[in-house]
Amino acid sequence: MKQVMIVDDDPSILQAAGRVLQRKGFEVLKIPDGGRCLEAVRSGYRGVVLMDIMMPGLTGWETIRALLAEGLQEQILICMLTARPTPGPDSAGLEGLVFDYLPKPFAGDELVRLVEYAAQFASPGNGQTSATCPPATPSDGRQS
């Protein structure tokens, strides 16, 4: 089962986005705040995370900083759902950690397209199976 996590304090977004994605066969984890997103990723969630920015408690950016501080960004693909057309200064230092960006309000098919695209890379176990393109590691850089 393909998994996707939606982090948003707006229950109507969780419900609407959840319904659209469930219809496409995704198991949807609906998370109402950044703190519980952290807990879920600490508990081993791997895959796509759709993240609102403006949330009470931890904002979306603060949640990403907290994930980064624990090295947990390496198991998730973060897509921001936001009303802002461009990130503000509070995202400084998080460049490179956000896989994609979907402005609100978004159409259901836009959301599905984004999540299906991202999920092909983020499904559990992906990236550890192929022998055709071994990923480079820091030690590779020091050889030859």
Added chain:
Amino acid sequence: MIPRPSTDLAPRMPLVLLGASTGGTRAIARILSLLPPLRASIVIVQHMPRFINESFARSLAADSANAVRLVRDGDVLAESTVFLAPSDLHCQLVGNRRLRLVPGLPVNYVCPAVDVTMQSVAPPAPGQRLVGILLTGMGRDGAQGMAHLKSLGALTVAQDAASCAVHGMPAEAVRLGCIDYELNPDAIARWLTGLPGFVLPGSRNPGTRR
């Protein structure tokens, strides 16, 4: 213009440097899917977590007329080949011919940084064409690199605001005054294909794959 040595009649392999971040994977996939086999070599730095390196490279390769491979230290640039920088190492060109993967601190908060790769490009050999492309992304990585490429005589393209997920990096390059064209991914592919000497003889015209 300095004449080429008479023993070197073949046009030099054009070199394309492409940088991208947030939203860039979809833009890159679109561009590569539209390109015919190129005489050029393309080096791509896309910010991404390491665990998707292989799956992203595979997905690009599955829909590209050019070969796509993750860079390995020491790789020699080749025509009709896309070299995708892996995560967590900077990727530098040596003599515009070889690629090196170098451990290092993040630059612009990222590793690999587009700026590091682009700023490692040397003045082109006589007759060699350089192209710099900067796609959607947060922050400003790649802007200085594009300015460097421009100073070497490169043609430079930034993704236009309308098609960007985040118009951060391209906007910064435009602000530096080093961008020749602002285009969407489809137009970037058509433009590249139309550049003299970029397409392998006998390959199909732009836009015929889709």
